[in-house]
Amino acid sequence: VTLEDLGERALIERVRRRVAAAGGAPPVIGIGDDAALVAPVSPRGMLVTVDAALEGIHFRQDFSTPREVGWKAAAGALSDIAAMGGVARHLFLTLGAPPRTRVETIDALLDGLLDLAGRHGVSLAGGDTIASPERILLALTAVGEPAGERAITRAGARPGDALLVTGTLGASLAGLTLLREAPALAIPKFAAALARHRTPEPRLAEGALLATAFHPTAMIDVSDGLATDVGHLAAESAVGFRVDLASLPIDDGARAVAAALGRDPIEFALASGEEYELLFTAPRDEADAIREALARAACAPATIIGEATAERAVRARAPSGRERELHPTGFEHFRG
Numbered sequence: 001v002t003l004e005d006l007g008e009r010a011l012i013e014r015v016r017r018r019v020a021a022a023g024g025a026p027p028v029i030g031i032g033d034d035a036a037l038v039a040p041v042s043p044r045g046m047l048v049t050v051d052a053a054l055e056g057i058h059f060r061q062d063f064s065t066p067r068e069v070g071w072k073a074a075a076g077a078l079s080d081i082a083a084m085g086g087v088a089r090h091l092f093l094t095l096g097a098p099p100r101t102r103v104e105t106i107d108a109l110l111d112g113l114l115d116l117a118g119r120h121g122v123s124l125a126g127g128d129t130i131a132s133p134e135r136i137l138l139a140l141t142a143v144g145e146p147a148g149e150r151a152i153t154r155a156g157a158r159p160g161d162a163l164l165v166t167g168t169l170g171a172s173l174a175g176l177t178l179l180r181e182a183p184a185l186a187i188p189k190f191a192a193a194l195a196r197h198r199t200p201e202p203r204l205a206e207g208a209l210l211a212t213a214f215h216p217t218a219m220i221d222v223s224d225g226l227a228t229d230v231g232h233l234a235a236e237s238a239v240g241f242r243v244d245l246a247s248l249p250i251d252d253g254a255r256a257v258a259a260a261l262g263r264d265p266i267e268f269a270l271a272s273g274e275e276y277e278l279l280f281t282a283p284r285d286e287a288d289a290i291r292e293a294l295a296r297a298a299c300a301p302a303t304i305i306g307e308a309t310a311e312r313a314v315r316a317r318a319p320s321g322r323e324r325e326l327h328p329t330g331f332e333h334f335r336g
């Protein structure tokens with residue numbers, strides 16, 4: 001059965017049934033009416049973000065299953081809420097698909113999306129469906145609210161602040177590189193890197209803990225690559241950074257792929273986008289307490305990878321002690 005056979009009304013009914021069976025706090029009025037009605041969020045205001053994933057640009061059906069594509073699209077939107085120190089509440093999905101798309105594909109996309117959303121208490125509260133000439137599109141709007149007194153922005157880092165990152169780096173690009181260059185090597189040994197590329201985890205619990213229990217001064221999620229995203233923090237905060245390459249928490253899977261393909265794992269760690277780890281600054285004297293609190297809460301660990309500087313350049317210090325300017329190497333939209 002294809003979407004053409006099913007028709008839009010039946011499709012929406014199908015989505016509605018799936019959403020009713022999924023987790024997450026439901027809106028007051030959800031899918032099926034002209035607009036959703038959601039409970040008012042805190043007087044601190046509402047966080048709203050939009051994130052789109054287009055087949056051929058952001059995902060390939062020969063690299064990821066439809067279920068993984070749905071999961072990852074939701075992860076991208078939820079990660080932007082996490083990066084503001086937010087609690088996510090609802091998702092809205094604009095789904096574009098060619099009429100010949102099989103209904104099972106749409107079901108699987110939704111399963112992945114609803115699985116991840118439900119794990120974070122987030123419901124799919126509405127959306128739109130459109131016929132797309134050739135490619136599948138998932139455009140997601142996420143809404144939430146600041147977990148703490150205020151949202152954590154990219155501006156606010158001060159010279160002397162510690163620079164930290166959650167989790168590990170490099171595996172998403174390592175997994176993608178493996179799929180592109182050496183699919184025959186995509187064997188169990190590299191499963192962790194592939195999983196990281198296909199089903200990343202948004203760090204919502206980590207962002208909320210930071211925002212409620214500590215004083216992070218600036219925060220962003222690693223979606224374009226560490227080198228690029230440090231640059232975003234530097235620009236918005238009007239500071240520079242020194243990044244200590246020897247301290248980067250390079251993913252074991254990224255190291256394994258780098259060794260197999262003869263690549264530098266540090267380059268994977270610097271350029272890998274779609275990591276969805278949180279990159280943030282905090283007062284130096286809070287950094288150790290943050291690391292302990294994240295470990296106690298069974299969150300992703302945080303690693304100190306550098307510091308903010310008054311001099312407005314972003315520099316990387318190599319394990320040899322040599323310093324060089326760190327240029328954006330990650331994903332930039334509208335550039336070849």
Ligand SMILES: [Mg+2]
Pocket residue numbers: 079080083220221223
């Ligand atoms: Mg972001």
